[in-house]
Amino acid sequence: MTRAKILSVEQTEAVGLFTIIFEGENQSEFADFINKFKDDAVRQNDLRIILNQIDLILVKGVAERYFRPEGKMSDNVCALPVYKSGLRLYCLRLSDSVLIVGNGGVKNTKTYQENEDLNGYVINLQKLDALLKADINKGIVRIEKTEIIGVDDKEYDI
């Protein structure tokens, strides 16, 4: 179990973009994802596609159709995919205006569960989703338009 915090990446009129950072790490999961592929000659273009989609989402909103559902029917875990190459960035789509981006990688197995790294990224987001839902139900955390209120100093055991 590791402690994690939710970090704001960017706020626009339409969208609040967040990521997570684990205790003891010097960069967020989103930054780690970008750094893994930015100099990779094979995946660099796919990384650009995903990041340009996020750039568009920041303007247009977090529409469901941009994402591929992952995880379970009962959670908010989804992925921004590049289908041909298999590059996936796993996310939590909390509303049409709030998106938490996690980590990701290349899905070269039939299911993400067969890849230890990808399975770990999805499980982390599933746990965070469950903890956030519990806090929202208790009234500790609120999602208001593009903001997640009440998580600034909050640490989650994931």
Added chain:
Amino acid sequence: MKKDINGQKLFHKIVDETPAELKTQLRFSNAIAEKLDRMLKERDMSQRDLARKTKKTEAEVSRWLGGTHNFTLRTLALISTALGEDLISIVKQYDITSEDNPMMAAEAEADYGD
């Protein structure tokens, strides 16, 4: 310089440095996906309905709507036929109004909505 812990600066650097042709491709893909989404809503059709009409899987229709799909003319024709409306249009402009300018200019451009 402040450390880019959340990755925001790196994210924008890569977006800014994306080659223009890839940006154009994504603009077209997203415009087509947006128009398809609008056409489905206007017809009160689900992704499943379109999958049935085009004899494709729901996963394939979901890819079309994702905004990064590299559409072939065959797929555009398939969707347009199934929905009874062209998903893209070709705009032709002919300048034949002046004898001094007998050149005919034809320009094709995708109609990518707003």
